[in-house]
Amino acid sequence: MIKKWRSNSLLSGLILFGVLLIPFIRQFLESVMVLHMLVQLPLLVLVGWLIGITITRNFQSHFDSWNSNGIPGTLLFVMITMYWMIPRTLDEALSIWYIELFKYVSLPVIGLLLYDSWKKLQSIGKSFIYLNYLSMFGLMAWLYIDSPIQICNNYLAAEQKILGWGLLGITAFMVLYLVQAVFTDQTEEAI
Amino acid sequence: MIQTVAWIVSLIFMLFITIVFGVVVLKSKEKRDYDPIKKKWYKARSFYGTTLVVFFLVITIYTLRELPYNQPVYGEGKDPTIVDVEALQFGWNFSETEFKVGEPIEFHVTSADVNHGFGIYDEDRNLLAQTQAMPEYTNKVYVTFDEPGTYDILCLEYCGLAHHLMIQSIEVTE
Amino acid sequence: MSSLVNKGELKQRNGQIASYLIIGAVVIAVMMVFGILMLLAQGGMLNLSAANFYQFLTIHGTGMIGAAAFAAAGVMWYFLRDYVQLSKKIFTWNLVLFLIGVVMVIIGVFSFEYASSWTFLYPLPALSANAWGTVGALLYLVGMLVLGVGFLLLYIDTGRAIIKKYGSLGKGLGWDVISGKKAEKDAPPPTVVASTMVTIVNVTALTAGATVLIMNIINVVNPAFTFDPLLAKNLTYAFGHIFANSIIYMGVIVVYEILPRYTNRPWKSNRIFLIAWTMSTTFTLLIYTHHMLMDSVMPKWMLIMGQALSYANGLPVLVITAYGALMIVYKSGIKWDMASGLAFISMFGWTVGVVPAIVDATIVVNHVMHNTKWVPGHFHMYMGLGAVAMLFAFMYYLAKVDSNLETTILDKIALIVYTLAIISVSGQFLVSGAISTPRRWATHFPEWMGPALFGGIAGVFMFLATVIFIVHFISYIQVRGTSTGSDFDDKKVA
Structure with a gap:
């Protein structure tokens, strides 16, 4: 049963990847800035996560040899996602083919690493990463909403603002989730 | 002047607090049971706490009447x-x-x-x-x-x- | 408490606690020297270039808060570990990151002449009028970020540990007792309540601080990216106010823990105590706007709230904490020594320090006292006579229970000198504020010099007293673990 579910995840990961590669879908998602950053990029990470469920299982020892506590994988994940949060990179992905290629390779890879790392990471590491992204998303929201200039060539200033509000929404959601997590009773889980 | 008022008010309250702490130190060498002390001073605290809350409320309302943020009302023909x-x-x-x-x-x-x-x-x-x-x-x-x-x-x-x-x-x- | 750990392990752990305290205390003493130099320069006794003055200003503010918070975290950790399972690894990591951060900040300030003051108000780090460059700004800002990461890890760990033991942070604050679901006798002990409060406010503060630090870093690296300066100011003061305030809430744990042992009277959480701490938690998060009362572009309701909640924030300490300390000492037959004396003085310092703070949080007063020396007057009293006295109280307490070291008459003299000196330093600041002397000014007009000079001289005495405290603590470290009797003997202090 579990095995079947695992192979399903591999299959669904590959299908999702294929769907994201379809030129029409790719162009549609990249035509709007907020879809580009908040839909396409996370979906590419999801591809890696789904594939990772199978891959890490089959090559567990290989992953454990360098990512035994999950910290190296997480660091790589943080660095790559931070790179993709820089305003210019989205722009370059549209105009430079190898940046686009890098996007389609790097994001699934770190998705896979995230799957492998997250389950190994201790709760302190998880909380730290969570708070790190909380402040990063907040900062990016601030940057995009507040920027008086058009940061990207391919997207209009109005689109930057929409993305900013999208990021702010995510930040707000993360804060709410955090608040409910620390203020509702966790005793059952502890047992 | 506001600075002088603030300084004198602060001094009075700081002096009062100093006296209270001083009296407690002077009385600290005596040894009495804690329970009667607690009973007596908890009661005093209810009174003191209530007084303080009322006092703060009054001061808050009093000092918030006129704020420096508000544009003054100018007389007729007296544009700023x-x-x-x-x-x-x-x-x-x-x-x-x-x-x-x-x-x-x-x-x-x-x-x-x-x-x-x-x-x-x-x-x-x-x-x-x-x-x-x-x-x-x-x-x-x-x-x-x-x-x-x-x-x-x-x-x-x-x-x-x-x-x-x-x-x-x-x-x-x- | 010692039934769970053997003596060797305890000794090792106390070693790390001692490292936290000695690093904190030494940094505080060094920062006093910078403070003295600044006052003497303002008093016209010393010729200091403006660049040097503002570098000292930057390092003094950053260093004092950083070191006091660091040592206070050590105090909190020492007592909290008796109630919850804390990670020693994280405790070590915080120490390592603290040292790295401090070194970066020092190099940034002194080698690269970075002087934005601790507030690093955007866009000052990037726009220094050619006083410092990108490297200095980055060293300082990244150094602060590294410091912040260490503290954040520490508070994530305390939060995790409290949630594991008590179920949630709400229960760590005793909300189930307040609501009546749990009996008062099962309420979390004061140490846990205070630690929960500090965890909540500091995780918030550090997240806000990280955001505004990274924002400044982006702006320094690429000035084309600009941000809203008002939001930056809000985040900066939210971070600074909360983090600085948390020091006394960590420090007060030592008072909660040792005064009951000295007086043989219990200091337990009850419903009113818990309500007071929940109030402190909420207000500490919200009242930073009293730093922005002179920004009339702020929404008016936020500023009015800033005043009203600052008043309200005085209530928990005035009605519960200080009152509790007075009650537990009153007619208790307490045996005064260095630890109990400093603990009691610290409660006095906290309480009197609240007075000028509340006065200044009044908008009409703030209109003529904001950014005058009244403000350092308040927080030197509150921090120097309050929070830092708590740290010294803990140092004497630890030396007492963990070694055979005796205090001498010199320590007692130091206690008296320290108390009088810090009252003088705070007092001269308050006087300066009352005569409108601005804070953060490298030079003073002649009519402002008198109090500053007096403060500088008083500062020298304060420094000497602090050195005596530190010498005692170093002597303890050398004979650590020589305590006879059981390793944590309540009888010894009684």
């Missing part, structure tokens, strides 16, 4: 003089620097670079009013000078190495 002030590292740009006693003035204060503070000092170097000078924002100060003389504008927010040299004089005449 609007003075544009721009702070910069390290000096001031004033749209005008000569005023009359009794003339209502609005300083519209902003900054060209970093945060500065806009503090109006009289000839005895007493601070009369202030606001922050911020880039991208304009803060307002409402002043009417009662006395003629030379008033100084001092920077009141740290803004760099020549922060303490940012002084501008304005003249108020009869």
